[in-house]
Amino acid sequence: MTWWSRNTSSQSRRDLALRWVARASSVLSAAVILLIFLFLLQEAAPALANIGISRFFTDTSWHPLSAQFNLVPMLMGTVLTTLGAVVIATPLGLAAAIYCVYFAPRGLATWYRRLIELMAGIPSVVFGLWGLVKLAPFIGQLGGSGQNLLTAMIVLSLMILPTVMLTTCSSMAAVPPELLRGGAALGLNRWSVVRRIVLPAARGGIGVGILLATARAVGETMAVLMVAGNVVEIPTSLLDPVRTLTANIALEMGYATTAHRSILFASGLLLMGLVACVALVAEVRKRSPHEL
């Protein structure tokens, strides 16, 4: 045949191997989440089948060793700490991000951004340590031990602030500069440009950032575990201790067996479902404008 007929040279065999290795790896990568889901489900199955979801709400208390499995205090703990953290972090993060992008001197803004990026990578156990040793005694002056709902909210809000700020910064940076110049050409000053042009245009991205931060708050374990007090009860004030779902797992996994262990896996499954939904919504919303 001619000089460019198809052949089975060593190169094309290598290319084939490359394709299959890449394909197999991505199947493996994608399968991890499925594997996690299946194993959680398998471990949680006894609890879901034998005890039933309704008893998680109707049992008189959480005494797993006496077969009392009321998860409501932990659910409330998770909801309240998350809500508090988001309520604190959102306005603070938005304002700080706007300052950083539009009002801070350039040199300061660079350093500020670097600090935030650094904080995004600080281990939660370090936040927890600081919260336990420094913040809790400080809050404790208001009454109690200081290991309570309020402290947990504050530490958690600090942990999600970088997420809120970084996504806000990048969605504000994605606003087309023509729009900004257009605004400036109309004689709008900086603040008006931000309020009338940037914020409306970046709203979607900021919303996604808050969603992701919420997911992070729901799933956070160590920091909350170390500062929330971990008493199983529904809090009636900000200074009452709380226990979240994640802290409950971390505290009891060490000695839990049979039904008790199974329930911890069930609550893990619940967490995973919750966070996965939030994250998927966020991802889909983030991508949709680009896909169209």
Add this chain to the structure above:
Amino acid sequence: MNSETRNDRLSLSFSRRFGPELATVLTGIPALVVAGMFGWILADILYHGLTQFSWAFLTSAPEDAGRQGGISTILVSTLMILGITLIIVVPVSLATAVELAERRSRSVRFDRLVRRSLDVLAACPSIVFGLFGNAFFCVYLKMGYSILAGGLTLACMVLPLLIRTSEQAIRAVPDEYRHAAASLGLSRWTTLFRIVLPAALPAMAAGLVLSIGRALSETAALIFTSGYVTRSPESLFDSGRAMSVHIYDLAMNVPGGNPRAYATAATLLIVLLVINGIAVRLTRIAGLTLNPSLEKNH
């Protein structure tokens, strides 16, 4: 209509006069608060940690449940766990990133499925990884509480981060190179290993460094997989305590453990600071390596 215009003009002139200064203050104060809190945390950990810090702290084993002595065995365990994680996660991530970034026409649906799965994986709380690692690696695969189980659990956790950064790095390589390679009839293998990956290397390294930071920061996923034995592990099947677990245990379960907890936290923090610095530097190098005259023409 008329009054609306006037209203508009009024609010405009109002914000022109008071806007910028007021806005600077109104956004500047929260920014200051945030920076202040973060500064407090960093300064607190570093100050109280470094006053406890000494060379002996790094080279001696913990004593009296960690209240005395150092963290040498903890460092060994941490490095072994990290080693397992990287050995597993680097090749898998690289190959997956190549699949996602270098696909040609076929199977868009497959790629989307992989991507969505990785998104969910990335969002999973670390305690869920802990549960999974315990059930799968420790119990089902009978590894028990071990370095191996901890490392593999962390590998699952870091996977989406490393895939995403590697994919972005590969995508950032200008298509011009791929076109030139194709027009010369170079195989995919040669194109990838001689041209695309070398060009993407600095950015991929930045992603790898960030992934290492993420792995070192993790606690919740390790408590029930690699465990909390403070002895130096003799094999991959021994339990070993990572630095972050050590901090947690000293602060929560050991009365009088705070000073050593601080010292360990400061050590971890300094490692992470260095890692962060390296990542920033690598990202800058990545920007320079890809010839700026070869931007993508979109």
Add this chain to the structure above:
Amino acid sequence: MIQVESLSVFYGERVAVQNATLIAPSGTITAIVGPSGCGKSSFLAALNRMTDLIPGARTEGTVRIHGQNTYGDDISPALLRRSIGMIFQKANPFPLSIRQNLQLALREHGVRQRPELESRTEAALRDVGLWDEVKDRLDQPALRLSGGQQQRLCIARAIILEPRVLLMDEPCSALDPIASAHVESLIQSFKGRYTILIVTHNLAQARRLADHLAVFWYEGEAGRIIEQGNATELFDNPQHPTVAAYLAGQRG
């Protein structure tokens, strides 16, 4: 010789090129001219099957290069592209040394002997007039060369594989006038050695270089060849009114 018969190129639903037929005899230069977006580059890319790399792209019709159907079942696109050099609008040397840029494809092609690699490298660089400029710095990054030098290096990288056909997609349009003139005279010197298809926006350049001219136009939702023929005759006496206006500088 290149024989293209009713070639169409589709990107999804969009028709980039419709029913293009063209014959380029061996050793001649065929210039492809026309306004932007009329399918010239797509036409060129379809000839060495670079369109295979674009997701959603599809071609119809036949392309014969030296009698061989390039879309035949037994054709390896990689081997096909090795025998057809392609030069792009933007110079795209690899981020490697000058030497590696030239030798990477040769090695892949099975040339392993050092003396042969070196002699072919020198010959290719001499052919593009780059040898004297770079012979002392072959191991330096190719990206440090000037724009014109980079483009000539890309041409050297293509001809080192000894193709019979060169496809050039506006090779001079990103260069300054002096570098452009340099590359143009290089192309001129290739006449007779290679069968060259060159896309250009520069009508004066087409007139200077081409033996044969094909005018593309966007018409009826697709790019097509509206007139072609001997370059001198077509420039002097175009039949199609649009082509006449275009060549006179009144349209396009």
